[in-house]
Amino acid sequence: MAITESPYKSAKDSPSRQLLWELSQxxxxxxxxxxxxxxxxxxEREVIHSSALAAAIAEHERVRRDAETERQRVELxxxxxxxxREEERRDVERRRQLLAEEEFAAREEEAQRVQAAKRAQRxxxxxxxxxxxxxxxxxxxxxxxxxxxxxxxxxxRLKEKEDAETRIxxxxxxxxxxxVKADRKAREALEQAExxxxxxxxxLSIEQQQPTKILPAPKDSKLEAExxxxxxxxxxxxxxxxxxxxxxxxxxxxxxRMGDMRREIKKxxxxxxxxxxxxxxxRIVKLLKEAVTSFPQPSTSLAVFIAxxxxxxxxxxxxxxxxxxxxxxxxxxxxxxxxxSPKLADPIGTIASSIxxxxxxxxxxxxxxxxxxxxxxxxCPPLFGIYGDENTTEGRNRLGWWREEPGGSWVSDQRHWDxxxxxxxxxxxxxxxxxxxxxxxxxxxxxxxxxSLSLILNIPAGHVTETHxxxxxxxxxxxxxxxxxxxxxxxxxxxxxxxxxxxxxxxxQTPAAxxxxxxxxxxxxxxxxxx
Numbered sequence: 001m002a003i004t005e006s007p008y009k010s011a012k013d014s015p016s017r018q019l020l021w022e023l024s025q026x027x028x029x030x031x032x033x034x035x036x037x038x039x040x041x042x043x044e045r046e047v048i049h050s051s052a053l054a055a056a057i058a059e060h061e062r063v064r065r066d067a068e069t070e071r072q073r074v075e076l077x078x079x080x081x082x083x084x085r086e087e088e089r090r091d092v093e094r095r096r097q098l099l100a101e102e103e104f105a106a107r108e109e110e111a112q113r114v115q116a117a118k119r120a121q122r123x124x125x126x127x128x129x130x131x132x133x134x135x136x137x138x139x140x141x142x143x144x145x146x147x148x149x150x151x152x153x154x155x156x157r158l159k160e161k162e163d164a165e166t167r168i169x170x171x172x173x174x175x176x177x178x179x180v181k182a183d184r185k186a187r188e189a190l191e192q193a194e195x196x197x198x199x200x201x202x203x204l205s206i207e208q209q210q211p212t213k214i215l216p217a218p219k220d221s222k223l224e225a226e227x228x229x230x231x232x233x234x235x236x237x238x239x240x241x242x243x244x245x246x247x248x249x250x251x252x253x254x255x256x257r258m259g260d261m262r263r264e265i266k267k268x269x270x271x272x273x274x275x276x277x278x279x280x281x282x283r284i285v286k287l288l289k290e291a292v293t294s295f296p297q298p299s300t301s302l303a304v305f306i307a308x309x310x311x312x313x314x315x316x317x318x319x320x321x322x323x324x325x326x327x328x329x330x331x332x333x334x335x336x337x338x339x340x341s342p343k344l345a346d347p348i349g350t351i352a353s354s355i356x357x358x359x360x361x362x363x364x365x366x367x368x369x370x371x372x373x374x375x376x377x378x379x380c381p382p383l384f385g386i387y388g389d390e391n392t393t394e395g396r397n398r399l400g401w402w403r404e405e406p407g408g409s410w411v412s413d414q415r416h417w418d419x420x421x422x423x424x425x426x427x428x429x430x431x432x433x434x435x436x437x438x439x440x441x442x443x444x445x446x447x448x449x450x451x452s453l454s455l456i457l458n459i460p461a462g463h464v465t466e467t468h469x470x471x472x473x474x475x476x477x478x479x480x481x482x483x484x485x486x487x488x489x490x491x492x493x494x495x496x497x498x499x500x501x502x503x504x505x506x507x508x509q510t511p512a513a514x515x516x517x518x519x520x521x522x523x524x525x526x527x528x529x530x531x
Contacts, residue, residue, distance in 0.1 A: 103340075103341070107340070111414075113511065114414055114417075114511065117510070117511035118413065118414075121510070223384070223385050223386075223455070226307070226384070227377060227381065227384055227385075227386060229307050230307055230370070230373060230374045230377035230378075230384075231374070231377055231378060233304070233305055233306075233307065233370055233371070233374040234374040234375060234377065234378050236304050236305060237305070237320075237324045237371065237374065240300065240317060240320055240321060240324065241321065241324065243298075243317070244258065244317060244318065244321045247298055247317075254295060254318075257294075257295070258295075258318060258321070261287045261290070261291065261318075261322055262321075262322065262325050264283070264287060265284055265287060265322060265325055265326050265329060266325065266329045268280040268283050268284050269284075269326065269329035269330060269332075269333055269348070269351075270329070270333065272333065272347050272348050272351055280351070281351045281354060281355065284326065284351075284355060285355060285358070287322065288319060288322055288323070288355075288360070288361060289360065291316055291318040291319045291322055292315075292316055292319055292360065295316055295318045296316050297316070298316075298317045299314045299315060299316055299317055300314070300315065300316075300317040300320055301313075301314060302314070302315050302320070302363035302368065303363065305320060305363075305368055305370060305371055305374075306363060306366055306368065306370050307370045307373075307374075308366075310363055310364060310366045311363075311364045312363070313363045313364050315363070319361065320368070320371070323356075323361065323368060323371050324371055326352075326355070327352075327371050327372035327375050328375060330348055330352050330372060330426070331372070331375050331376065331379060331423070331426070333348050333426075334348065334422045334423050334425065334426030335379075335418075335419050335422045335423065336422070337422070338421070338422035338423075338425045338426050338429075339418040339419060339421050339422030340418075340422075342421065342422070342425035342474055342477060342478055343478055345422070345425040345426045345428070345429040346429045346478075348426065348429060349426060349428075349429025349430045349433065350429070350433065352369075352372060352429075352430060353369075353430055353433045353435075353442070353443060353444065354438075354440075356368060356369040356371075356372065356443040356444075357435070357438070357440035357441060357442065357443045358440060359440070367441075367443035367444075369430075369443040369444050372430070373444070376423065376426075376427060378400075379400055379402070379419070379423060380400045380419075380420065380423040380424075380427070380471070381398055381399065381400045382399055382400065382420070382456065382467055382468055382471055383423070383424070383427050383452050383456075383471065384452065384455065385452075385455030385456070385458075385459075386398050386399070387399070387459050387463045387464075387465065387468065388463075389463075390465050390466070390467065396410060399465065399467050400419075400420070400467075401416050401467075402415075402416065402419060416467070417466070417467075417470045417512070420467055420470045420471045420474070421470055421471075421473075421474040422474070423471070423474075424470070424471040424472070424473070424474030424475040425474045425475070425477075425478070425479075427449075427452065427475060428449060428474075428475045428476075428479040429479075430444050431444055431445075431446060431448045431449035431452070432446055432449055432479055432482045432483060432486065433446075434482070434485075446483075446486045446487075449475075449483070449486075450487065450494075452475070453472075453475065453494060453498065454494075456468055456471065456472055457472075457494070457497060457498055457502055459505075461505040464502075464505045464506050465506075466506075466510050466511075466512035466513070467512075469503065469506065469510070469512035469513045469515070469516045470512045470515075470516075472498055472502065472516055473512075473515055473516045473519055476495065476498065476499070476519060477519060480495065480523060480527065480529060481527070483495070484529070495520075495523075495529075498516075499516065499517060499519055499520040499523075500517070500520060502516070503516050503517040
């Protein structure tokens with residue numbers, strides 16, 4: 001604002017009024033100038049703020065676009081990973097289904113092979129019986145012919161006798177007496193000869209009609225004594241089970257917990273083949289330790305559950321009770337699972353050996369694994385050198401041939417062979433464990449496997465049965481590498497004898513003997529093991 005000329009400049013008023021007016025004009029001009037500057041600064045700041053806001057909006061939009069792009073990329077990546085996982089799952093499911101189909105086909109093929117073998121065996125038996133019938137008929141005809149010839153001879157001698165009597169009448173008394181005496185001796189000799197021929201013919205006929213029987217198996221007293229000792233342990237375990245049931249009826253807390261622990265152990269063992277071994281082992285060990293700490297009474301002697309003499313010790317009876325049920329569940333898994341797929345025996349044997357190796361469950365440093373071995377003595381005696389005739393009740397009992405129910409009919413041949421195959425694989429899974437990296441001692445060292453193998457291989461030729469062949473094959477198959485690792489050249493020699501020489505000891509070639517002999521070819525072809 002320009003300062004106008006003062007209206008008081010030419011007036012005759014006081015100069016101070018004119019000065020005051022000029023000063024007021026200066027103040028007004030300064031204030032207007034100040035407000036102009038403020039207005040100008042506000043406009044400049046408005047422009048700056050608008051520019052900054054526009055830049056912030058642009059940056060925000062850029063960040064949003066980048067975030068949206070990243071989100072889309074991540075979603076694509078997630079969908080791709082989900083697609084890959086789904087493909088992998090389908091691939092695994094497809095492989096599992098293919099494996100199941102292959103196993104089913106293998107079982108079907110094995111069943112057909114066994115049926116064919118049984119059919120061939122029945123046909124061979126029928127042919128043998130027909131041949132024996134023909135031979136018996138031939139023997140009877142021969143005996144009849146011999147009797148006819150003897151009768152003719154007797155008639156001839158009788159005629160000679162009559163002729164002699166006629167001649168004797170013509171002789172004097174002395175000669176007549178001598179002739180009578182001689183004739184009497186001749187007649188007695190003739191009658192004795194005729195009786196002898198008749199008895200011989202009857203015996204021949206009877207022998208042809210009767211089937212050939214296997215001679216009673218000779219028994220090794222030391223071996224039988226050891227076998228009986230383990231069966232005694234099994235009886236003691238049954239008595240303990242009955243004793244614990246009586247104790248549970250008196251103690252409801254023990255009854256409830258004992259039943260739960262037993263069922264939990266059985267369930268855990270049943271899941272060992274599903275790849276949950278470590279977790280299930282921890283669960284079983286936890287239950288056993290709980291039995292030690294929570295139920296110290298009633299207690300029991302441990303020495304009675306160990307085959308060899310040891311210094312006795314006391315332990316909670318519930319621990320032995322649970323170990324007994326654990327061993328029973330293990331054997332049941334061998335029969336039900338390993339009989340179908342022998343490889344499934346290995347995780348079961350690993351857990352069983354590990355638990356029986358633990359110091360908490362020993363008697364003065366001696367493992368209680370005899371609780372498990374006693375059950376194997378009962379269900380599979382041939383593992384420990386026992387043999388017998390498969391065609392007799394006593395022989396089947398000695399071979400571990402099971403019945404459908406106590407006192408009932410025998411299980412079928414196929415079911416018996418399946419049981420033996422599973423138990424053989426199970427025994428190997430226990431006896432061929434390597435404890436070099438474990439701080440615990442092996443409860444059942446490999447020399448037990450060697451001993452069992454030796455006892456089976458040294459069975460007399462006339463007493464080798466299909467049971468032994470099947471048992472031997474399941475012990476060796478899938479375990480040959482560990483066996484050779486433990487026994488080296490001696491193991492190679494043992495396998496050579498088991499697979500090449502032992503099948504020849506079988507009285508007649510059976511599918512089991514042929515399968516055992518065929519294992520040598522599989523080892524050479526698939527494992528590169530040359531015997």
